[in-house]
Amino acid sequence: MTNDLIQGDSGPATAALVADMVVDVADFPKTGVLFKDLTPLFADGKAFRGVIDAIVAQYAGEFDVVVGVEARGFVLAAAVAYAAGTGVVAVRKAGKLPRVAHAATYSLEYGTATLEISEAAFTPGQRVLVVDDVLATGGTADATLDLVQRAGGILAGFVVLIELGFLGGRERLGDRPVHALLRI
Numbered sequence: 001m002t003n004d005l006i007q008g009d010s011g012p013a014t015a016a017l018v019a020d021m022v023v024d025v026a027d028f029p030k031t032g033v034l035f036k037d038l039t040p041l042f043a044d045g046k047a048f049r050g051v052i053d054a055i056v057a058q059y060a061g062e063f064d065v066v067v068g069v070e071a072r073g074f075v076l077a078a079a080v081a082y083a084a085g086t087g088v089v090a091v092r093k094a095g096k097l098p099r100v101a102h103a104a105t106y107s108l109e110y111g112t113a114t115l116e117i118s119e120a121a122f123t124p125g126q127r128v129l130v131v132d133d134v135l136a137t138g139g140t141a142d143a144t145l146d147l148v149q150r151a152g153g154i155l156a157g158f159v160v161l162i163e164l165g166f167l168g169g170r171e172r173l174g175d176r177p178v179h180a181l182l183r184i
């Protein structure tokens, strides 16, 4: 694929890095879903460092804590937080956190779920960068950004490796900022 056909908010080289490492899996986890499998990118040291460095560079100095969305978002959020020297907060699927402050039920491309955030998530005034692997319908992101706001966090940005633009996630998030390394 030539670089000028690959678009993303961190430039064509970063978009190409993601595009080269993602594997499409048909009919997973349900018939009709084209699943974007990013585990090969996670498993490749150079590519993984490349996407983490691109995220940190984009938001340098603009966040105090990173939120990761269970489960794939955890992999990215922890690495971004470590590279930036911040802490990391886990937004978890229902029933996993011992001290739940807020919960949000939502639908995603292939199901429904409930996400929860802890009482201990943020200190007052903290600027929060939310990280996930894929933005599809935006149900997960909408619920997560809502939880961040309800827990008192100030949204610094929402970043994903891949945005599936044809599913309308960005529109669903309204004026909340979305940064996608690769847009499909």
Ligand SMILES: O=P(O)(O)OC[C@H]1O[C@H](OP(=O)(O)OP(=O)(O)O)[C@H](O)[C@@H]1O
Pocket: 069, 070, 071, 072, 073, 107, 108, 109, 110, 113, 132, 133, 134, 135, 136, 137, 138, 139, 140, 141, 169
């Ligand atoms: O935009 P949406 O339609 O809401 O879909 C995007 C979400 O779907 C996936 O998570 P999933 O719930 O499959 O969890 P996992 O990371 O545990 O596999 C992905 O990691 C995003 O969080």
Ligand SMILES: Nc1ncnc2[nH]cnc12
Pocket: 033, 034, 035, 036, 037, 108, 109, 110, 134, 136, 137
């Ligand atoms: N098509 C897809 N591929 C990977 N993760 C997803 N989450 C929601 N839709 C997805």
